Structure formats: C-alpha cells, structure tokens
Amino acid sequence: MKLNQITALCLGGVLILSACKKEPSQTNSIPDSVSSFSEIVAPEGFDFNASKEISLNFTVENKGFQAAHSIEVYDSNPFSEGELIFKGFTKNDKLSTALTLPSSIKKLYVVYKDPSGAGTTEQIPVVGNTVSFAFGKKSGTKKVVVVSPDCSAGCDYSYTNQSGNFNINNNDPAGVYCFTGNTTASINVNRSGVTIRLCGTADMQNLNLNQSAILQIVDAADVTIKNLGVNTGSSVYIYDADVFIDNNLSTNGTVVNYGTLDIKKSLNVNNGSTFTNDGNMTMDNDLNVNSPLTNNGSITVDGHANFNGGSTTVNNCSFFIKSEARINGTLSNFGYIEVDDEVKINGGSSFTLDGSAMLYGKDKGSINAFVTGTNSTSVMKIDGNVSINGGAGISGNLELCIGGSLTNNGSINAPATLACDQAYIPTSGCNPAGNGTPTVADADNDNVADSTDLFPNDPARAGEYYYPSASSFATIAFEDLWPGTGDYDFNDLVIDYRIRWITDANNDIKDMEFDYSVRAIGASQKNGFGLEISAAPALVESVTRTTALSNQISVNANGTEAGQSNIVLIFFENAGDELANPGSIYVNTQLGEAYSVPSVSQVAMTFSTAQNSSSIEFNPFMFINQNRGREVHMAGQGPTDLADPSYFGNSSDDSDPNTGRYYVNKNNLPWAIAMPASFEYPAEKVDLVSAYHYFYLWAINGGQSNSDWYMNNTGYRNSSLIY
DSSP states (O other), X not given: OOOOTTOBTTSTHXXXXXXXXXXXXXXXXXXXXXXXXXXXXXXXXXXXXXXXXXXXXXEEOOSSOXXXXXXXXXXXXXXXXXXXXXXEEOBTTEEEEEEEEETTOOEEEEEEEOTTSOEEEEEEEOOTTEEEEEEOOOSSOOOOOOOOOOTTSSOSEEEESOOSEEEEOTTSOOEEEEEESEEOOEEEEOSSSEEEEEOSEEEEEEEEEOTTOEEEEOTTOEEXXXXXXXXXXXXXXXXXXXXXXXXXXXXXXXXXXXXEEEESSOEEEOTTOEEEESSEEEESSOEEEOSOEEESSEEEESSOEEEOTTOEEEESSEEEESSOEEEOSEEEESSEEEESSOEEEOTTOEEEEESSOEEEESSOEEEOSEEEEEEEEEEEEESSOEEEOTTOEEEEEEEEEESSOEEESSEEOTTOEEOSSOSOBOOOSSOSSOBSOOOOOOTTOSSBOTTTOSSTTOTTOOEEEEESOSSOOEEEEXXXXXXXXXXXXXXXXXXXXXXXXXXXXXXXXXXXXEEEEEEEBOOSSOOEEEEEESSOGGGEEEEEESSOOOTTSOBOTTSSBTTOSSEEEEEESOGGGTSXXXXXXXXXXXXXXXXXXXXXXXXXXXXXXXXXXGGOOEEEEEEGGGOTTOEEESTTOOOOTTSOGGGTTSTTOOOBGGGTBOSOOTTOOOSEEEESSOOOOBOTTOOHHHHBTTHHHHHHTTTSSOTTTTSOOTTXXXXXXXX
16 A cells, blocks of 8 residues: 555555555355354455545645645544644645545545635545545635434425415414425415425415414525515524525514525515524625624625614625625624725714724725724725715724725724735635735745744654544554464454654655554463564664564664565564553453553654655554564565565465465455554454444445444444453
8 A cells, every 4th residue: 555645644554554455356245144253255355444545636726825835634623523634735736645544434624724824624525535626716605514404304294396375373283394396385374383394496476484483494495485574583594505585585583594595686684683694695686784694604785785773793704795885883894895886884883894804895985983903904995085084084903905095084093004905814715805915934944834834943844644633543453373263353462553644845754653552462472563664774764662672673773673675663572561461361351350551652763854655655563472473464465574474375374475465364354454443342252243243244345335333333333242
C-alpha cells in the first residue's frame, strides 16, 4: 500500500495497509451462518483490514494570495466532537491526497482557510473511493442541516393525491395529517393540535393555518401555494424543499425556512410574528419587516426592503436588495448586505455592523442616525454620493468608503474613518465581494501563513495528519501460533495505535510519531512488534522510543534495525515489557481475572529530508517468542529481510513467495486483523465468529459488506464473550 501523494497514509499506512492492496478477486457463496473462524473461505487478496483508501481532490479559488491555502479534514462535525484526520496545504491552488478511513464512513467535514485565516466548512458525502470539491465564490450560505420529518412515520392520518376542499374543524380529530403524491386540495385548519405534513408535490389554491396549527414541508417536497395564511399562533417549517408562493405572504405566526422559498409578490413580517431564514429566499416585490427577522442564509429582494420602526432584524449571512433599503428599525449586520439603489438610514433607527460585516451600496446613501461598527473593523462602501445629516454620523470600528461626494453635517467619531480598502474582509459563502487586501505573516518563509501554520517558526514543518484521528486509536490483533492454526480469538497480542505524520509546506513527511498501547497478551510466548517502512534507512536522521531494546536487536546509529534494506523500527521485543502481568498466565483476556491497566508508549522517527508520502509503504508485524525470524504480517504483506523463509508453506501456512502470496492459509484466512477503532476483542479461547455475529459476512464478501461489524451496534455482538 502506498501513501498516495500526501497521502495521509495509506493510512497509517501500515496497519492500515490493507486499504492500498488490490481488491479481492472473487466473492464466495454465502452460507446462512458459520460456527467457527476456520469455516470461512475468504476471497483471494482480501487483507482483513476494515479500512479503505479515499482519494481527495480539492481546488480553491485564489483571491490574489501568494501563500498556500489550508485544508483540514475531520471525521465528523469539528464544531461538536469531530476529530482531525488531516491538515495540509495547497500548491498551485490544488491539493490531492489519499486518506485511509473506515470502510463504513459516509461523510467527511472539510475546513478550508485562506492565508488570512478566513474560510468555510463543508460537509462532503463519501461515495465510492473518490471525493472532489471546489472551494470558491458561492452566492449562498451557511446551510443549516436539520432532520426533516417524512410521511413514512409519525402520521396519524394519511392522504394520497388529495384534491378538493379539505377542512379540519373542531369536530375533527387532532393529530398529524400527512399528504403524499400530488396534492391539489385547498386546506383549512380551524382546530388546535393539528399538524399538516406535505410530502411529494403540491399545487394548492389555499392553505390557511388557524388555531396554532403547524405546517411541515419536508425534504425534497415541491410545493406551490397561491395563498398561504399563517395566522396568529400558527407555525410553518420548510425543510430542504422547494416552495413557491404565488401571492403575497403575510405572516402572523412563526416561519422557519431551511429550503428554497420563492415569493412571487411581497413578504410582510407582521407584528407578533417571527421569521427565520436558514436557506435561500427570494421575493419579486417588497420586504416589509415589522417583527423579528433573522437571516442565516440568503435573501434576495427584487423590490424595496423596509425595516420598519420597532422591528428587529439580524443578518448573519447574505442580503441582496435590488431597490431601496429603508432602515427605520433595529438592524444588526454580521454578514453582507448589498443594495442596488439608495441606502436610507433614517432617524430613530439603530444600524450596527459587527465582526467584519459589510454593507455595499451601488448607488447613493443618506445617514440620518448613528451607524456603529463593533468588534473587528466592518465596512460601509457606497459607490455614489453620501450625506451625513445633523445629529447623525459613524462611530466604532467602521470604515466608510465613498465613491462619490460627501456632504457631512454630522460627525465621524474615531476609530471610525473615511477610507477605502484599508480593512480586509475576505470573500466567503456569505460575502461574494470582500474588501481590501490581506497582510499575510509568514515568519519562517515556507509559503504557509502563520495563521494556518502549525509550526510558524519552523520552515521544515507546517502540517500534520493522523490515523485514525488526532485523539482516537485503531487496533491490530494477532494470532501467534503461525504457521500453525490458532484458536482465532485474536487476542494473543492486541495493540492499539495512533500515527501522526508531521509534514512540511509541500505535504511531505518530516516526522512520524507512533503512539501505541499493548492492551492484551493472550499468549504464553514473548512476542515482539515492529514496523517496516519502504524507504532507505540512511534517510532517517533519528529514532526515539519509550521502551529500550536489549542486545537481541541490532540497531544502526540512527535507531533503525541493522541488516535491513528498508527502514525497520522495532517497538518492543517482549509485550510483557509494555503490559504488566498481574499474576495469571495471560494478561487482560480471561474474564474474572485481575485487570492490568495499559499505558501509552511511543516510537518517533525523523527524516533527514522530508519524504514524499506517495513513495512510502508501511508494513507492521509481530515476531513470535523473541525469534526474530518468525514474523507474522497482515495478509498479503511481505516479510522483512530478517524473516526466516523456512516457515512459509509449513503447517497451516499457504504462503508462496514466488507469487507474492503471504501469511494466509488455504482458505485465505490471516493471522492478523486490523480495525480503524479501538477493538473490543474476544475473551480467551472465544472464536471471533462467536463473539461478532457479522464478521463472517464481512470476511466472505472480502470487505464489501458489513464493514462496521466490529462496532457496538444492536445485535452485532455477544457481549458475554467479549473481554
């Protein structure tokens, strides 16, 4: 397996190694069940590693930066519990890499940052073995991901292709009314406790919500309503759906939009109502705001936008106003507002720009109240003439850029200033325009900005990547009777590990840190562990290790094992040096016996010159009972130079060095397995098949099904047989 260009490792390469191997050659017939590991016949070429290699290809839109852009990849949402897998840098506005990830993974979270530190986060589905994404200018928004209801569950009453008049009155039952197919009915709700759920398509003349009724328009629905009545106390929730309102929409209740809402006339947010947009909204006429409006997505107003007295509006993303913007109420701008016609900030209003926000007016502006910039510097940019009238002005961290003339009868209070392009605001998914030119600090001159460089004062180091992630561990588990048949409990030697690669600005590997923990020793033999790396030992500057080696292992001056054409690192010669024995013959495998607490050790290696990861392969192995020549590797992985070839083809081993077939028996079964998580292994003498119900399906199918067999999901395991 090869670390593909920057490759975050054919993961961890090593132990991960299987991900880079050829696909299994066939799929066997699948029995209904098997009673033991030895009954399994696996496809030739299957390596028994529950990971796969994913090729990632990213491009970025460069806004004039010379320095590299940063790309970070997380296994889940980085704003909750997501763990870092990879941090690297673009070259010529591109980054391609290969990561070894759990075969069961469905999506990745990718954080893009330009050299100023500004950027965006994207949730990207993993389909197949390739993920591609282009980061650049987008018109819309910080999309809020929510879970939509549907019409397959939670429905009290269901209707398909409903037409005519459909009235729900006080003498009708409360509950959830679900409509599927093509709904053309006019619906009137006149009793409390009713939820209308629209699925599929709808083309409706009227839909009136009274008595605190709720309307849910679910994911993928396509709905047209001529007249939608959102009356006092009622609520509308538009999920990832397309909704068209053919008339004015006047709301007196609550509206939350996560999808696409197109209003053919005006939107009136009336007193006593609330409106929240987390998706994309357009209206062909005016916007009239009289009650709280919060925009977390994109709103486009083809007519006037009237932020009326007493109203409160919060803009967190994009507002595009094609005619006048008339501000008479409270408007807090944390994002971007663009106005094609005049910007009128009238007396009695409160307009605040917060945290690098922008207002861009393409015509003229009149300021009749104070406009304030808070936190980092915000920008008001008006292409035409601007008048600041008596008693009005600008204050705080605000830059006012005027393209025409200024008539100033008010005040400009420092640090507010008349200036253009001094404040830098990057373009983003919410701000397509941006402002100014960034100043990028790069203390070590490695073309990676200090703001994104993990080692800003070290030109040899800049990024990192992990297997399986920054704080989690993977597992490799061995049977130690090779070439003989074991008991297949895979607990003779159980090692948790995490690999960190430290990389330079070119994403080449400078250092490797291998943290490991011996969790179980289900064997009486003194077994060691090592790692082969497909590069010349002379490329290594130094090796450090937690566990000292005895004179049984001969090492070079740089810490690599002597007598090897590739780099070989010996981690320990006897697992008992890593995990204390509390008194029984085995450690941490027999139920009811005393538990020995594992500790974390480390082997670290530094290359003299950073190495291109695409040229490096990783190959972990156990050697049995301190017999250095009796190596056990993952299925399909070859031995090191010091392995004793006389073991191949003996007893149960079916290796054939002439064809590159290694460490499998006649049924293609291995003596080692690897998982991208900390594996809860079987208790002593418990066959793996007895403990994990879906392992055999995964093995027989060559990893093409049941890739999450090792997880603690309902029905996956017999917990009483697991240590």
